[in-house]
Amino acid sequence: MQKKAQENKDKTLEEIVIDIKSVVKVTKGGRQRRFSAIVVVGDRKGRVGLGIGKANEVPDAIKKAIQDANKNLVRIPLIDGRTIAHEAIGTAGAARVMVKPAAAGTGVIAGGSVRAVLELAGIRDIVSKSLGARTKLNMARAAMNALTSIKTPEEVAALRGKTVEEILG
Numbered sequence: 001m002q003k004k005a006q007e008n009k010d011k012t013l014e015e016i017v018i019d020i021k022s023v024v025k026v027t028k029g030g031r032q033r034r035f036s037a038i039v040v041v042g043d044r045k046g047r048v049g050l051g052i053g054k055a056n057e058v059p060d061a062i063k064k065a066i067q068d069a070n071k072n073l074v075r076i077p078l079i080d081g082r083t084i085a086h087e088a089i090g091t092a093g094a095a096r097v098m099v100k101p102a103a104a105g106t107g108v109i110a111g112g113s114v115r116a117v118l119e120l121a122g123i124r125d126i127v128s129k130s131l132g133a134r135t136k137l138n139m140a141r142a143a144m145n146a147l148t149s150i151k152t153p154e155e156v157a158a159l160r161g162k163t164v165e166e167i168l169g
């Protein structure tokens with residue numbers, strides 16, 4: 001029964017492979033080559049996850065990355081089902097990503113791995129800027145950090161002990 005629910009949950013998730021690269025471990029016997037895959041999964045309704053997988057073959061690395069991403073799913077609060085509540089900056093390593101809410105019809109203004117994360121999260125109107133290093137993995141992690149740091153007006157009101165109307169003005 002539980003397995004069937006898991007299968008239904010997985011079918012609604014889309015995945016995008018951000019990066020596949022060859023990695024080498026040098027041992028006494030020579031070089032050992034493996035593949036590393038970075039994958040983003042999401043349902044385009046506010047759930048998104050990032051995963052990494054390594055294996056001797058590319059398809060196996062992608063499968064492992066998808067499993068890792070499914071374990072790391074987070075829910076992003078969306079405003080009107082299209083944008084985020086406020087500006088946020090996320091960091092990972094030397095990469096920094098700034099995300100800002102945008103007016104309806106703006107679209108996703110982002111590049112590379114940040115675009116993949118934002119699109120699979122279900123955000124349709126957003127502006128982003130990448131600051132610092134531009135490695136694909138750290139950019140995706142920074143985007144995830146920025147999205148997870150976003151608070152809804154209700155959460156902010158509860159923290160400050162005020163009503164939502166007072167927060168929004």
